[in-house]
Amino acid sequence: VKSSVYGGGTAQSEFEILTGIPALSKINSIEFNTLEGNKIPGFLNLLNKNGYSSNAIIASNSGYYNSKTAYKSLGFKQTIFLEESNDFTLNVNDKRIFDGNLYTYSLNKLNTWDKTSPYVSYILGMYGHFPYDRNLDIRPNVIKVTHQDSRVQKIANQFYYRTEALARYIDTILLNDPQSIIYISSDHLPPLLTNGITYKKSSLENIALLLMDGKPIDINGLYYYDIPRFIWKLLQNDSNALKSIDKNIYEDIYFKALSEG
Secondary structure, eight states: OBOSOSSSOHHHHHHHHHHSSOOOOSSSSSGGGGOOSOOOSSHHHHHHHTTOEEEEEESSOTTSTTHHHHHHHHTOSEEEEGGGOTTOOOOOSOSSOOHHHHHHHHHHHHTTSOTTSOEEEEEEOOTTSTTOOOOTTTSOOOSOOOOSSHHHHHHHHHHHHHHHHHHHHHHHHHHHOTTOEEEEEOSSOOOOSSTTOOOSSOTTBOOEEEEETTEEOOOTTOBGGGHHHHHHHHHTTOOSOOOOOOGGGGHHHHHHHHHHO
16 A cells, blocks of 8 residues: 655654545645644544544654644544553563554453444554664564664564564454454555665555455555545445545545644
8 A cells, every 4th residue: 555655754644544535735744733633524533423432542652743632633532642651561671662562452442442332443553663672581583684784683573573463463353353344554664774775666655454354355556545435435335446536636625624623
């Protein structure tokens, strides 16, 4: 799938995935910074109108991109910033909260929520960021890398543990709710470590996974802002393939959403 940003600007990707509207940077370079807490007519608030309960668990603090106010505009009824949460005790000797601990926290929260109505659980991790440190006592090197840049081995091993934790998380969700819809993607590709090296594909193309009833759904070639519309089609039992829509038709929707937000 295709992100709107590369090497930074997480909130741009979030804006697209949670609203279904392209992040056009027409008013501010980061749409989150323009929001004042009023509801945006986007995907998340549409789900809320149809009986969903929407909650967010964010691995960082609330100091990024006006996020506390922005998440309220997007439609989250509750947002927990784990770096500010007094009851989060699993971050042992890691500079950033390990993804596996984030998933454990998420699963514990899911078990406390009302099961009589549908809900959206949104989580955002931070573990893969520079300087790529991890607790070597708990997560020692598994992959040996021969490369002049020591960060490559750090990233490879970090990615191993993150992927393993994600697999366990998906398995647990499907065990408890086989009919759940699960969407997973990065926010953007990280900046390259060394000059003269390029990505094989576009720097805006990211790995993503969409599961419905435990089965993978093809979303290859879609933009992040297409994902909400695609999921909405799945909720309506419309299995027809959905092609990406030109950004230009979204401009009126974009300005309307920001003015209301």
